[in-house]
Amino acid sequence: xxxxxxxxxxxxxxxxxxxxxxxxxxxxxxxxxxxxxxxxxxxxxxxxxxxxxxxxxxxxxxxxxxxxxxxxxxxxxxxxxxxxxxxxxxxxxxxxxxxxxxxxxxxxxxxxxxxxxxxxxxxxxxxxxxxxxxxxxxxxxxxxxxxxxxxxxxxxxxxxxxxxxxxxxxxxxxxxxxxxxxxxxxxxxxxxxxxxxxxxxxxxxxxxxxxxxxxxxxxxxxxxxxxxxxxxxxxxxxxxxxxxxxxxxxxxxxx
Amino acid sequence: xxxxxxxxxxxxxxxxxxxxxxxxxxxxxxxxxxxxxxxxxxxxxxxxxxxxxxxxxxxxxxxxxxxxxxxxxxxxxxxxxxxxxxxxxxxxxxxxxxxxxxxxxxxxxxxxxxxxxxxxxxxxxxxxxxxxxxxxxxxxxxxxxxxxxxxxxxxxxxxxxxxxxxxxxxxxxxxxxxxxxxxxxxxxxxxxxxxxxxxxxxxxxxxxxxxxxxxxxxxxxxxxxxxxxxxxxxxxxxxxxxxxxxxxxxxxxxxxxxxxxxxxxxxxxxxxxxxxxxxxxxxxxxxxxxxxxxxxxxxxxxxxxxxxxxxxxxxxxxxxxxx
Numbered sequence: 014x015x016x017x018x019x020x021x022x023x024x025x026x027x028x029x030x031x032x033x034x035x036x037x038x039x040x041x042x043x044x045x046x047x048x049x050x051x052x053x054x055x056x057x058x059x060x061x062x063x064x065x066x067x068x069x070x071x072x073x074x075x076x077x078x079x080x081x082x083x084x085x086x087x088x089x090x091x092x093x094x095x096x097x098x099x100x101x102x103x104x105x106x107x108x109x110x111x112x113x114x115x116x117x118x119x120x121x122x123x124x125x126x127x128x129x130x131x132x133x134x135x136x137x138x139x140x141x142x143x144x145x146x147x148x149x150x151x152x153x154x155x156x157x158x159x160x161x162x163x164x165x166x167x168x169x170x171x172x173x174x175x176x177x178x179x180x181x182x183x184x185x186x187x188x189x190x191x192x193x194x195x196x197x198x199x200x201x202x203x204x205x206x207x208x209x210x211x212x213x214x215x216x217x218x219x220x221x222x223x224x225x226x227x228x229x230x231x232x233x234x235x236x237x238x239x240x241x242x243x244x245x246x247x248x249x250x251x252x253x254x255x256x257x258x259x260x261x262x263x264x265x266x267x268x
Numbered sequence: 269x270x271x272x273x274x275x276x277x278x279x280x281x282x283x284x285x286x287x288x289x290x291x292x293x294x295x296x297x298x299x300x301x302x303x304x305x306x307x308x309x310x311x312x313x314x315x316x317x318x319x320x321x322x323x324x325x326x327x328x329x330x331x332x333x334x335x336x337x338x339x340x341x342x343x344x345x346x347x348x349x350x351x352x353x354x355x356x357x358x359x360x361x362x363x364x365x366x367x368x369x370x371x372x373x374x375x376x377x378x379x380x381x382x383x384x385x386x387x388x389x390x391x392x393x394x395x396x397x398x399x400x401x402x403x404x405x406x407x408x409x410x411x412x413x414x415x416x417x418x419x420x421x422x423x424x425x426x427x428x429x430x431x432x433x434x435x436x437x438x439x440x441x442x443x444x445x446x447x448x449x450x451x452x453x454x455x456x457x458x459x460x461x462x463x464x465x466x467x468x469x470x471x472x473x474x475x476x477x478x479x480x481x482x483x484x485x486x487x488x489x490x491x492x493x494x495x496x497x498x499x500x501x502x503x504x505x506x507x508x509x510x511x512x513x514x515x516x517x518x519x520x521x522x523x524x525x526x527x528x529x530x531x532x533x534x535x536x537x538x539x540x541x542x543x544x545x546x547x548x549x550x551x552x553x554x555x556x557x558x559x560x561x562x563x564x565x566x567x568x569x570x571x572x573x574x575x576x577x578x579x580x581x582x583x584x585x586x587x588x589x590x591x
Contacts, residue, residue: 061484063483083488086484086485090484093484096477102473110474113471113474113482118467119467
């Protein structure tokens with residue numbers, strides 16, 4: 014589904030991805046971890062075709078740089094790290110932006126568009142917010158609406174850049190369960206940048222750990238979230254131990 | 269306010285306000301005597317001027333609205349990309365070289381062509397510098413505008429006093445120079461620009477989230493942004509060519525319209541157009557009435573009336589506004 018082969022990318026003279034190869038299969042759920050500046054967001058930008066890269070990049074067999082934007086938007090949706098919060102869209106109008114690629118140039122959204130937006134809002138528990146203005150909402154509500162916007166286009170791939178940073182504990186778990194459900198029921202491929210490694214270990218069967226633009230480790234949580242590997246990736250001592258009765262691995266930085 | 273109520277209110281008030289504009293002249297308020305040739309000629313003049321005011325106001329407001337979306341800057345207005353500097357220089361060259369006295373179309377044509385050429389140069393530079401990034405476009409526009417203003421001063425420093433006076437008067441904005449053939453040309457250009465912008469209304473909504481986010485939503489930003497810039501400049505340049513530089517309309521009307529109908533450009537663009545048109549017609553009526561029979565430049569009225577009005581609107585906090 015997503016294939017990167019010997020991919021390198023740079024901002025000016027600063028290399029952010031260095032000869033990186035990665036293969037994500039159809040319907041797979043992968044967490045992308047690493048220290049600040051390790052190349053996580055840059056990797057997402059390469060996949061969406063916004064950061065030029067050398068090597069081979071393919072999404073569903075196609076080069077994202079050469080895909081027409083409308084086709085690309087139908088194929089993959091992005092939940093960005095930061096959303097402008099000062100634009101007074103109503104929640105429902107904001108979610109409908111996710112269907113920009115599918116809407117007619119003139120005229121109102123069709124019944125199918127409205128149905129897709131409602132479905133996305135119900136999935137993310139934002140339907141009750143539909144009449145409220147975007148700037149009035151909390152960071153967590155805005156983040157859930159950003160996910161609803163991404164889901165409203167019913168994409169085949171969802172790329173999420175730290176989508177849980179503003180969410181409370183319950184909504185973090187709800188988001189993870191939703192992504193799990195979307196993968197299982199609809200075969201959606203999920204690639205998510207995650208800083209909460211404990212949460213990622215609970216819901217992702219595969220974690221890709223980046224370090225200085227390269228893949229340091231790409232395996233199951235148990236094999237990636239090891240103190241020695243994490244110390245190399247984050248540059249500080251880290252404790253990692255399995256939590257009883259759960260698949261989660263608790264990751265705690267040590268002072 | 270619900271859209272249906274707004275539509276009904278506009279349906280009643282807009283024709284009334286336009287009628288006020290039509291019946292206002294420097295001789296006072298009232299309908300000219302249509303039984304006489306002079307009366308009919310006066311009405312013809314007023315009708316031409318009314319339509320000119322409406323089209324110019326609509327063009328400036330729509331242009332400002334589109335530029336505020338693409339440049340993601342609340343202070344963006346039709347002249348931000350150096351159109352005023354380019355248009356003024358073009359007009360000054362026409363007047364200084366004497367070409368303006370050959371045909372009435374020379375002055376507006378010179379201003380129009382210079383404004384469009386300015387946009388072309390700015391787009392080429394901005395594309396080379398940063399691929400239509402908002403800050404690149406704004407900076408390029410400001411630098412180009414300053415350079416063109418300096419060139420204008422250079423031309424004026426060699427020009428005769430009469431030319432300096434004509435250029436200064438033109439730069440203050442005036443709706444009295446319109447003729448029917450010129451007006452029809454401007455209506456055609458502004459209509460084309462409005463149609464192009466309305467077709468990209470959804471793209472403008474997406475662009476509010478940022479250029480990369482808009483691209484992720486399916487907008488072909490490398491094509492759509494230059495298209496919107498061109499259409500917005502086309503509208504503003506057409507307006508400048510017939511009326512000179514009229515400030516404030518393109519800045520404040522989109523903000524006021526946004527307060528009424530929200531940020532969805534499918535509604536915001538037409539409401540800005542109607543609002544800008546009516547606002548300029550009323551300002552022009554005041555420009556003729558305030559010191560009648562002496563007429564003051566309409567640009568002075570738009571700034572004196574629009575500035576305080578805009579500040580009042582800004583300070584009236586709506587329930588949904590962010591803190």
